[in-house]
Amino acid sequence: MRRLGTLPLFAQPSEQWFYTTGSDIQGVLIARASGAALGDFLAERVFGPLGMVDTGFFVPAPKIDRLTTAYQPKDGKIIVSDEPVGGKWSRSPRFEQGDAGLVSTANDYLAFARMLLAPDYTTAGNFFRPLP
Amino acid sequence: MRRLDGPVDGTVPAKRSITVEDLLTFRLGWGLLLNPPGTLPIQQAIAKLDIVGFGPPDPQCI
Numbered sequence: 001m002r003r004l005g006t007l008p009l010f011a012q013p014s015e016q017w018f019y020t021t022g023s024d025i026q027g028v029l030i031a032r033a034s035g036a037a038l039g040d041f042l043a044e045r046v047f048g049p050l051g052m053v054d055t056g057f058f059v060p061a062p063k064i065d066r067l068t069t070a071y072q073p074k075d076g077k078i079i080v081s082d083e084p085v086g087g088k089w090s091r092s093p094r095f096e097q098g099d100a101g102l103v104s105t106a107n108d109y110l111a112f113a114r115m116l117l118a119p120d121y122t123t124a125g126n127f128f129r130p131l132p
Numbered sequence: 133m134r135r136l137d138g139p140v141d142g143t144v145p146a147k148r149s150i151t152v153e154d155l156l157t158f159r160l161g162w163g164l165l166l167n168p169p170g171t172l173p174i175q176q177a178i179a180k181l182d183i184v185g186f187g188p189p190d191p192q193c194i
Binding site: 003004006007008009010011012013014015016017018019020021022024025026029057058088089091092093094095097099100101 | 133136140141143146147148149150151152154155156157158159160161162163164165174177178181182183184185186188189190191192193194
């Protein structure tokens, strides 16, 4: 937050929409307001209740054999950008980002998506409350 | 900033503080810039900070 605070705003507050950075700051706000690390807050309030047992900011060692290798294009070829063992998601991040960086499974993502599809807010339970 | 493609210190005062509503609706005044990386002075300033939040996730970065 200190480094971010050295940047001027790109637009007046409320006047222009910009992607992604707001979510990182929301993550900081959640951590400060709850007194918990963002990852712990998400585990307790979202992933746990939804049964998303394989979702977090990193993959613990006992599960690392289930993490896929990441690839990226370079010079017309495909190269490895991240190996599971010893890779970027094999340990706790330096900063738990509110905008990206969770690692998960298709099953866990399905559980999250099914929560969003709940026919009404009461079925979704504590995840959403309509604003008054 | 007076102009997004202008100098980083070319600023005007903020008309008011950022509210939580601004933050929740992504209208706080910071975010991803779609110009080719490094083309704007503000992008160069962001890169120097070595922080996440303006591009892909990076667990090794703060």
